[in-house]
Structures are given as C-alpha cells and as structure tokens.
Amino acid sequence: MNIKVVRGNPTPEELAAALAVVRARAAAAAALPPGAKGPRDAWSDPSRIAAHHIPKPGPASWTRTYWPS
Template identity: 60%
Template structure:
C-alpha cells in the first residue's frame, strides 16, 4: 500500500511511482535466485599486500614506508 503524505500527485504521477516500485521489487526478486558475483582476482586485498608487514622493533616504523 502506498500512502501520499505530502502533496497532491496527479493520477499519472502516482501510476509512474507505483510502476517504479513494482519494477524494483520484480528486479530484486529476480536477482535473489542468482549466485553471488565473484570479485575479480585483480581487486583482491591480498594482492595489494604482497610484501610481509615488518615485525615490531626499534626500526619498524622506517621499514613500513621505504622499500627494502
């Protein structure tokens, strides 16, 4: 049920709003059966951190920025 709280829409405007809501609901129901999309390997977070994080120590802060 749709309730107009503010304003005075014309019948055409109300019909357009109902059509949009129905189309979105149908699209959501159709997409629910599909398997979840796989992320491409190039955007994997493990690919970003290829080098291990330095262990804590007296000079660890310097090794976090400068390449070895």
C-alpha cells in the first residue's frame, strides 16, 4: 500500500493516524462476508430514503421558497 502526500507537510503522528484509519477501513471491508452490504452501500441505498416520512410543506411555506442573496 502506497500513500502519497499531495499537499501540506504532515507530521509523522498525523501520517500514522491517517494510515491507521485507512488500514482499519480496509480490514473492516475485508471482514464482510461475500455479498454483504457495507456501510457505503447502505448509505447510497435509495430504499433508505423511502423508509422515512417526508414532511409536507405548511400553509406559509411558499414565502420561504426564495431567499435573496
């Protein structure tokens, strides 16, 4: 595994912390059984959105549809 610092000048401690996160994520992905959904797959699943109640606009919501800059 190669990691390249593109910008900045990180300390050895910061590099070690970043590498620990990358290795932990790789180990978690490798530990999933074949065909199982990972956390990213669950987040991008469209059925996740349909499972929640979508609020309906109130009687004066049309007044907040345009916010001038």
